[in-house]
Amino acid sequence: MNRPEKLIVDGRRLDGRAPDEMRSLKIVAGPLQRADGSAYVELGNNKVLAAVYGPREMHPKHEAEPDHCILRCRYMMAPFSVEERKRPGPDRRSMEISKVIREALEPVLFLEYYPRAVIDVFVEVLQADAGTRTAGINAAAVALADAGIPMKDLVSSIAVGKVDGTVVLDLTKMEDQFGETDMPVAMIARRKEITLLQMDGHFTEEEFRHALDLAFRGCEKVYEAQRQALKEKYMVR
């Protein structure tokens, strides 16, 4: 992929979006029959499937905790999800993302309700176009609610960044690769509590505040789409 001359032309990004505009978002709750809970998310060209099993008996048993449930997350990219074939199996990047997804979701779960048990969350990226961890968190939160697991709220997530000196919402692969900054944010949208914040690149303080504000607004839209997806599953047709 070659760097285009400009990533923002006349205030519009390469795909025609305004800086504070999100890509199209589609969420389906419960597409999988066999899992306890599941969700499918399309964020622009990202296609992510999440499945939840549990609470179930912890194996290996020595990893169980007597007073709370363990949340285990696995983020995995399909070999065909990127342009160059990705070698299947865990690697440094996917292990890090699995960890941050777990830490983004843990604060909303009532883990103390299920001592000695485990909740498994599988996030499978079918097609990647930057922002897969945010799409993964969105899918995992809906899948957890779909599984009937008690939670304080849903977790919504979106990335913000800086491209050609402009703070933008929801970066594409091109913007992520050739832009200056990428900052994925996950939060409990209703309370504005941040559960994930990573940053690759630089922001000035002013830019950071603006970026966070954009992320808040983006997460609110994601939150609404998540709620709608869960309601649609049980809609009378």
Added chain:
Amino acid sequence: MIYVQNRELVIPGQKLAEGKYTVKDGAYREGEEIFASVVGLAEVEENSIRVIPLDGRYIPKERDVVIGVVIDVHSWGWLVDINSPYTGNLLVSDYLQRKVDLAKEDLHRHLTISDVVALRVKLVDERKYVLLEGGGPGLGKLQGGRMIELSPMKIPRVKGKRGSMLKILQEIGGCRLFVGQNGRIVVWAKTPEKTAKIVEALRRIEREAHIPGLTDRIRLMLEDGRLKDEQTGKTDS
């Protein structure tokens, strides 16, 4: 102040009420405010509020009657799978309701691996260690019939108000049912066709549990089936 209607579909994190209501299952309190913690139907009573979950695992409660499958035989009794994150423990004396000389009696004679058995939950401690017991009307080894598993959260709907749905299923469907609180149901019918029809009706209850007017739809479905059987001369009397 109540923010939802009775039987309204709610999503985790949705504000249900504010004030001095008793918070029951499926909801949690934060200061004065009460929020939903699961996807389900809000049930507002005079002084209390709760959410009837639409999905989730079975968590054992004392005095529940469950259908278990024996998975191991020990010197002290049996380990029983109760379709839950927690395995049930059944002591010999709790099952046989008498003193047992373990040196003389072979436990395999009473229950062995893969046996299906109706039991009552005797005790659940804070670590969710589950003790089961037998002895009582309807409890004990279940023989013949066909066991199916539904979502444990749909069991109250299978029973209906004061057992109304169960009565329809048994009388019009011409079968005998044993319903475990853990989502397992054993169906005894005279022909495999009748069993299949009852299983179909149970699956429909599972799918449509949250849609009003279900009892009438199931009655019609079973009456239709019975009428067709009579016309084709498939009655078994």
